[in-house]
Structures are given as C-alpha cells and as structure tokens.
Amino acid sequence: MRKYRLFGMISAVCIALSVLYSFVGVTQTSVPKVQLTTNPPLEKILPFEAEAEKPQSPVKLTLQAVDASNKPLKNALINVELFTPASNFWLTTDFPIVEGTKLLQMSAAAPDGKLEFQQILPIRGHYQIKVNVSPLIANSFAPYEQTLSLNVRENPVKYRYFAVVAAILLSIGLLGGWVIGGQEELRQGEIAPQSVRLLLSALTIVAIVTLLFINISAEVAEAHGSGHSTTQEPIAPPTQKIQGLEVKLEGDKTATVGRLANFSVQVIDGNTGQPINDVSLQVKAIALEHDLPVFIYKGFTSQEGKLIWLEQFFDGSPHKVEIEATSLPESQRQFAPIKVAQVIEVEGIAPPIYIRLICLFYFTAIVGIGMIIGLLIQQWRKPQLNFK
Incomplete structure (x- = not known):
C-alpha cells in the first residue's frame, strides 16, 4: 500500500512539473515582440561630439517585429518614439536642454516587419524606444506595444579632459594651502602676509576667468547657428513637379533645440491629384555646419502617398531636410529620382544658470580640497621643524 502511495505521489509531482514547464514555455514563446539591433554594436556607440576630429556617423537602429514563433510579421505598421536619457541635476551632459525629451517620432509601413533608420545619439545615458506594432x-x-532601451556610454576622452582639469585645479589649491599654511609674520599695517595676498589675488583672477569662460561658452551656445557658415551648393526646392509627379515637402521652417519639428512629404499624380503609394523615399536631415547626417530613413509612402515624422534638432545650427523619391522596381510607373529639400533654422538655448553654478561649485570644491591638503601638510611639517 505504501508503495502505491509513493508511486502516486511521484506521478502527481511529475505531472505538476510537466504542466508548469509547459506553461512557462508557452509564456516565454507565445508573445510577439520587437527585436532591436544596432550598427555599430551597442558597446561601441559613443554620443555626439562637437568639433570632433574624426568623421561621425549616425547609429543604425533596426527594429524587427516578430510573432510568437519568432517569424517576421508581414504588412506591419510600426510607430516609433525615441526618448533621450533623463536629466541628472548634478551630472549634466553636453546638451542639457535635450535631456529627457523626445528625439524622434515616426510611423511607417513595414512590409517585412522591419523598420530601419539612422540617428545621431547626442548624449550619454539610457535611451528608451517605444514601439507600437499594428x-x-x-x-x-x-x-x-513594447518599450526597448539602449545605453550609450560616455566618450572616454571626456574623462581624460576632466582628469587634466582636476589635476590643474588641485595643484593650484595645494599650492595655496602650502603658502597659507607657512605664512610669514605680519608687518605693521598689513592685514595678511604678502605671499597670502598674492595668492588670494591669483585665485580671484582664476575665479573671474572661470566665470567668464562659463558665461561666454553659454552665450556662444545660445547664439549657435546665427553665425554658422552654410553649404554653398544649391538646394532643391521644397516642391517638384516632374514627369507627371508632384513631390511636396511640408513642415516647420524653424525649430528649437529640445522641441520636435513636424515634417511630411506627399507624392501625388500631377495630373489627377491622386496619391501614389508605390514610391520609395529616402529622408536625410543634415547639419550644414559640418555636413553631418543626423537622421536617415529609407521607406515607402503610405496608402495616402504620405510620410509623416517628427524630429528634434539637438544642435543649434542650420539643418537641411532632403527627400529623394525613386520608383520601385516592381512599380508600373518608372521615373528618374526626384529631390526636394528645405533649410531649417534651429534656435539654440543656453543652459540654465544653475548648471553654470554647479560647474563653478565643482571647480571651487577641487581647489578647496587641494588647499586643505596643503594646509595639513604644512601643519604636519611645523612640529617636525620645531623638533629639529
């Protein structure tokens, strides 16, 4: 009897484990999802660097919608929203106005369930990509729907620059503490020894220069774009009527850093006014100052013959939005490529005053630490000199 009970218990446990394993397996594989891949690989992606010596290229992001069996979904409409990393009060990035904002929003048809675009990622941190597949x-x-994330590490060059600046400030503070700690006897009419007065004068000059540098840099950032040189090559008009087709680029003519700008391109039959939905479109947003593509997308027009997207220009310099319409190989209507373009004036915004004050606080703190170390060294030396 005991053997039958033991056998029954073992059988019941095995059945329960099998059901549980099957349930876990179903929950892991029966949910459609979006797969994200990047080029270059995630560990090699660096944020945008102004005045970089090496040519920079946008990151290629590939979103693949798959079903429960990991097979690509056919005839999908993919809506994408790309969000920049959240702001950090104490550790800001090179573009603080861009932090915690929406960088891109677009909706595009994906016949094979794949959406590819290239985008410059301006700052370090965790980006979020909200994807809706219908x-x-x-x-x-x-x-x-699915929310994906990718992390962009800081450029190692920034750490080296910070180490050099910190070493210089620490040395200044160390020298100041050394001088003050070994101060001379006061002469009649003096409120401080000459060496101390010279040191305080030097520190005052350093503080003034630092403040000037921070404020001038901020003003330059605010006016970024007003004095930029733009490309001299001719730019295509925003509307073209060629070979019986009309391609029209519409949207904002001006933009502001930190805010989305609206754009749309429409392809219609120039004779009947009917939309054409079998046209390939290549969209490029180019920063004219460095002739740098910041956004690239190649796709198709919708059933209404349109492509609509919202984009943020994180750099306050003139940009060019350019669209090239080409016929698909299988289309009955074949035509030569048609280009339309529009120059966008982008308004830069200076960082808030608190960011400048935080930078000044860090500089002052490093000098203060160096000064404390210098004072402690002098206090340690004096008893030894008196003892000798």
Whole structure:
C-alpha cells in the first residue's frame, strides 16, 4: 500500500512539473515582440561630439517585429518614439536642454516587419524606444506595444579632459594651502602676509576667468547657428513637379533645440491629384555646419502617398531636410529620382544658470580640497621643524 502511495505521489509531482514547464514555455514563446539591433554594436556607440576630429556617423537602429514563433510579421505598421536619457541635476551632459525629451517620432509601413533608420545619439545615458506594432491588413494579427532601451556610454576622452582639469585645479589649491599654511609674520599695517595676498589675488583672477569662460561658452551656445557658415551648393526646392509627379515637402521652417519639428512629404499624380503609394523615399536631415547626417530613413509612402515624422534638432545650427523619391522596381510607373529639400533654422538655448553654478561649485570644491591638503601638510611639517 505504501508503495502505491509513493508511486502516486511521484506521478502527481511529475505531472505538476510537466504542466508548469509547459506553461512557462508557452509564456516565454507565445508573445510577439520587437527585436532591436544596432550598427555599430551597442558597446561601441559613443554620443555626439562637437568639433570632433574624426568623421561621425549616425547609429543604425533596426527594429524587427516578430510573432510568437519568432517569424517576421508581414504588412506591419510600426510607430516609433525615441526618448533621450533623463536629466541628472548634478551630472549634466553636453546638451542639457535635450535631456529627457523626445528625439524622434515616426510611423511607417513595414512590409517585412522591419523598420530601419539612422540617428545621431547626442548624449550619454539610457535611451528608451517605444514601439507600437499594428497590422496594415485588418485583423491579420493583434496590435502590441513594447518599450526597448539602449545605453550609450560616455566618450572616454571626456574623462581624460576632466582628469587634466582636476589635476590643474588641485595643484593650484595645494599650492595655496602650502603658502597659507607657512605664512610669514605680519608687518605693521598689513592685514595678511604678502605671499597670502598674492595668492588670494591669483585665485580671484582664476575665479573671474572661470566665470567668464562659463558665461561666454553659454552665450556662444545660445547664439549657435546665427553665425554658422552654410553649404554653398544649391538646394532643391521644397516642391517638384516632374514627369507627371508632384513631390511636396511640408513642415516647420524653424525649430528649437529640445522641441520636435513636424515634417511630411506627399507624392501625388500631377495630373489627377491622386496619391501614389508605390514610391520609395529616402529622408536625410543634415547639419550644414559640418555636413553631418543626423537622421536617415529609407521607406515607402503610405496608402495616402504620405510620410509623416517628427524630429528634434539637438544642435543649434542650420539643418537641411532632403527627400529623394525613386520608383520601385516592381512599380508600373518608372521615373528618374526626384529631390526636394528645405533649410531649417534651429534656435539654440543656453543652459540654465544653475548648471553654470554647479560647474563653478565643482571647480571651487577641487581647489578647496587641494588647499586643505596643503594646509595639513604644512601643519604636519611645523612640529617636525620645531623638533629639529
């Protein structure tokens, strides 16, 4: 009897484990998802660097929508929202106005479930990508959403620059503490020894120069774009009517750092006014100051013959939005590539005053630490000199 009970208990446990394993397996594989890949690989992505010596290229982001069996979804409409890393009060980035904002928003048809675009990532930190996948053909699959994240590490060059600046400030503070700690006897009419007065004068000059540097840098950032040189090559008009087609680029003519600008391109039949939905579009947003592409996308027009997207220009310099329309190989209507373009004036915004004060606080703190170390060394030396 005991053997039967033991056998029954073992069987029940095995059945329960099998059911649980099957349930876990189903929950892991029965959910559609979006796979994210980057080029270059994630560990090699660096944020945008102004005045970089080496040519910079946007990061290629590939979003692949798959079903429960990891097969690519067909005829999907993919909506993407790209968010920049959240702001950090004590550790700001090179573009503090961009922190915690939306960098890109677009909705595009993906016949093979894949959406690819290239985007310059301006700052370090954790980016979020909100993806909504829905069917182009009604009821072909259930819509779903997913939030992806990618981390961009800081450029190692910034750490080296900071180490050099910190070493210089620490040395200044160390020298100051050394001088003050070994101060001379006061002469009649003096409120401080001559060496101390010279040191305080030097520190005052350093503080003034630092404040001037911080404020001038901020003013330059605010006026960034007003004095930039732009490319001299001719720019295509925003509307072209060629070979019976009309391609029209519409949207904002001016933009502001930290805010999205709206754009749309429409392709219609120039004779009938009917939308054309079998046209390939290549979109480029180029920073004219360095002739640097900051956003690239190649896709298709919608059923209404349109492509709509919202984009933020994180650098306060003139940009050019350029679209090239080409015919698809399988399309009955074949035509030569048509380009339309528009120059966008971007208004830069100076960092808030508290960011300047935080930078000054860090500089002052490093000098103060060096001064304390210098004072402690002098206090340690005096008893030894008296003892000798």
